[in-house]
Amino acid sequence: MATSKSKQPVDTNTEEKIRKAARVVFHKKGFAATRTRDIAEEANINLALLNYYFRSKEKLFELIMLETIATFLQNMGTIFNDENTTLAKKIELVAEKYIDQLIAEPEMPIFVMSEVRSNGGKILEKLPVVNSVMQSAFIKQYKQAVANGEIAVANPLHFVMNIMGLVVFPFVNSPLIKKAGKVSDAQFTQLMKERKKLVPVWIQAMLKAG
Amino acid sequence: MATSKSKQPVDTNTEEKIRKAARVVFHKKGFAATRTRDIAEEANINLALLNYYFRSKEKLFELIMLETIATFLQNMGTIFNDENTTLAKKIELVAEKYIDQLIAEPEMPIFVMSEVRSNGGKILEKLPVVNSVMQSAFIKQYKQAVANGEIAVANPLHFVMNIMGLVVFPFVNSPLIKKAGKVSDAQFTQLMKERKKLVPVWIQAMLKAG
DNA sequence: CCTGATTTTAATCATTTGATTAAAAATCTT
DNA sequence: AAGATTTTTAATCAAATGATTAAAATCAGG
Numbered sequence: 001m002a003t004s005k006s007k008q009p010v011d012t013n014t015e016e017k018i019r020k021a022a023r024v025v026f027h028k029k030g031f032a033a034t035r036t037r038d039i040a041e042e043a044n045i046n047l048a049l050l051n052y053y054f055r056s057k058e059k060l061f062e063l064i065m066l067e068t069i070a071t072f073l074q075n076m077g078t079i080f081n082d083e084n085t086t087l088a089k090k091i092e093l094v095a096e097k098y099i100d101q102l103i104a105e106p107e108m109p110i111f112v113m114s115e116v117r118s119n120g121g122k123i124l125e126k127l128p129v130v131n132s133v134m135q136s137a138f139i140k141q142y143k144q145a146v147a148n149g150e151i152a153v154a155n156p157l158h159f160v161m162n163i164m165g166l167v168v169f170p171f172v173n174s175p176l177i178k179k180a181g182k183v184s185d186a187q188f189t190q191l192m193k194e195r196k197k198l199v200p201v202w203i204q205a206m207l208k209a210g
Numbered sequence: 211m212a213t214s215k216s217k218q219p220v221d222t223n224t225e226e227k228i229r230k231a232a233r234v235v236f237h238k239k240g241f242a243a244t245r246t247r248d249i250a251e252e253a254n255i256n257l258a259l260l261n262y263y264f265r266s267k268e269k270l271f272e273l274i275m276l277e278t279i280a281t282f283l284q285n286m287g288t289i290f291n292d293e294n295t296t297l298a299k300k301i302e303l304v305a306e307k308y309i310d311q312l313i314a315e316p317e318m319p320i321f322v323m324s325e326v327r328s329n330g331g332k333i334l335e336k337l338p339v340v341n342s343v344m345q346s347a348f349i350k351q352y353k354q355a356v357a358n359g360e361i362a363v364a365n366p367l368h369f370v371m372n373i374m375g376l377v378v379f380p381f382v383n384s385p386l387i388k389k390a391g392k393v394s395d396a397q398f399t400q401l402m403k404e405r406k407k408l409v410p411v412w413i414q415a416m417l418k419a420g
Numbered sequence: 421c422c423t424g425a426t427t428t429t430a431a432t433c434a435t436t437t438g439a440t441t442a443a444a445a446a447t448c449t450t
Numbered sequence: 451a452a453g454a455t456t457t458t459t460a461a462t463c464a465a466a467t468g469a470t471t472a473a474a475a476t477c478a479g480g
Contacts (some may be wrong), residue, residue, distance in 0.1 A: 014427080032243035033328055036468060046429055051469055107327070113382055114324045117317070118243055121385035133390040153408065157391045157401060161380045162412070169375030172323055172382070175331035180343040181367045191367060198368065202416040209415035210408055224457080246438060256459055261439055 015053045017043045023064050027107045030114050031061050065115060065123060068108060073129050075101065080138040087141040088204065095167060095199040099192055102171045110172045133160075145207075152210035162206060166199045225263045227253045232264075233274050237317045240324050241271050275333060279322060283339050285311065290348040297351040298414065305377060305409040309402055312381045320382045343370075355417075362420025372416060376409045 021043030025034050036057050040047040054060040079085075079093045102108065116123055124130050133139070134156070142156045153159070170177060170192060178188055231253030235244050246267050250257040264270040289295075289303045312318065326333055334340050343349070344366070352366045363369070380387060380402060388398055 029328055030240070030242065030324070032240065035466085037466095047468090048430085048470080049428070052427080055469095057468065110323060110327055113320060114240070116385050117320055118239055121389065124385060124389045130386065130390045134392070155401070155404075157387065157393070158405070158408065160391075161383075161387065162376060164383070165375035165377075165379030166372060169379050170371045173371075173374070175326050175334060176340065177367065177371065179331065179334045180340050181370075182344070183367070191365070194365075195368070198363065198420065201419050202372070205415040205419035206412040209411050245436085247436095257438090258440080258460085259458065262457075265439095267438065 014045060014049060018045060018050055018053055018060075019064070021045075022060050023068070026061060026064050027068070027105075027111045030111065030118075031057075032118070034061075062123075065112070066126065069112060069123075069127060072101070072108065072112075073127070077129065077136075080133075080136040083137055087138070087145060088200070090138055090141070091163065091203050092200045094163060095203075096196045098167050099196045099199075102168070103189055103192055106171045106174060109168050113172070151207045153207075159207075163199070163203060166202065167195070170195070224255060224259060228255060228260055228263055228270070229274070231255075232270050233278070236271060236274050237278075237315075237321045240321065240328075241267075242328070244271075272333075275322070275325060276336065278318060279333075279337060282311070282318065282322075283337070287339065287346075290343075290346040293347055297348070297355060298410070300348055300351070301373065301413050302410045304373060305413075306406045308377050309406045309409075312378070313399055313402055316381045316384060319378050323382070361417045363417075369417075373409070373413060376412065377405070380405070 018039065022039045025038050025042050029038070034057075036050050037047055039060075040050055050057075050060065054063070075097060076094065079090055079097060082090070085093070139156050139160075142151065142159055145151045146154050146156075174188060177183065178185070183191065228249065232249045235248050235252050239248070244267075246260050247257055249270075250260055260267075260270065264273070285307060286304065289300055289307060292300070295303070349366050349370075352361065352369055355361045356364050356366075384398060387393065388395070393401065
């Protein structure tokens, strides 16, 4: 039976190699379009080892999916729930950190969104964190600002959708944007870096309008 | 051989029934997760008829995909290229019509985005329209406004990404938003209707900031 | 180095799935 | 209505794919 306390060097640890390969392939092609043979090839291992270490394609997939979402939520959660930063500062931090993360791993959101869809949203049940988003310090500060008359649109959901939309959408549609805008990969990355500063400014302008 | 000039009533036209079923199933599950048997079942036809009328799953899929994108581009294209409306009016119209369209067919964008991804963007080659987006009246008016000093951010790509992001993102992430925001389907639709008025206001506020 | 446990491999299964075929049924033409 | 054409059906194929198995190779402890 496979355990995680192997004594081999990390880069030759088979279990780890498979997990990393699975992450790459699943992120790129999604669950249905991925064949276990694709993962085996990416990991340079015998196909049977995939089942030896992870039982099934489904199990391996669920592991990768939960790992992917958890990493993301963890990063954002620390920003959202910091009691010592202002709302404006949180917006800056979210835009900056999130865009950095997406530059490093641009396929993440479309992967998650696609699978949540085909999954009928059932995966979200396994993520209790989702339920506490609206109780975060971030949202409390927003509501306070609304009460103070500093913000025009009362519903914080619009606010969250706006930030996420401005940050995530370009990455999810990068092929279209590159094609329509005649933009190279490097230029696209440059545009995204610009948005790290622009999104907070835009969000502030939106908060006063509405 | 199948022709399109059948004399049967439309709702019993087999070719049409298959196309509509294929649209439903492909939109919901994507290419890879869709089995031709799913489509046959949805259309209530014998499996072999799918190949009889459309040759292959790939051919049928490409038809649905191009049809889906073309319908969308056509609707947006008429708004974008109307010489007789102001930039502000175009923004209002795009938000309103696009959101209406997405309320009616919320799976459309995630379907297109997923497949463009797994396709490596090759489908975009078959859509020459994509290349002319940046030559639309919409973009010309934007550049003019920048020249007049009415708009702070010079690059119209940011502008397009912002509108699309604000409009499309909520639909693409509706399962997450409904779960995290504890929002029912009806409430979600109501939120989207609110955004028809809000998005143009926000965009105007953003244009002045920057 | 021997022995038992663990890991890896090659071969093979069983099922799923896209597609085809030949015959039957329905429709059209004259 | 007869004969030809088109459409539909049931059965089946072949390839792809997730998974298993039994044997071989490797490793760890004594």
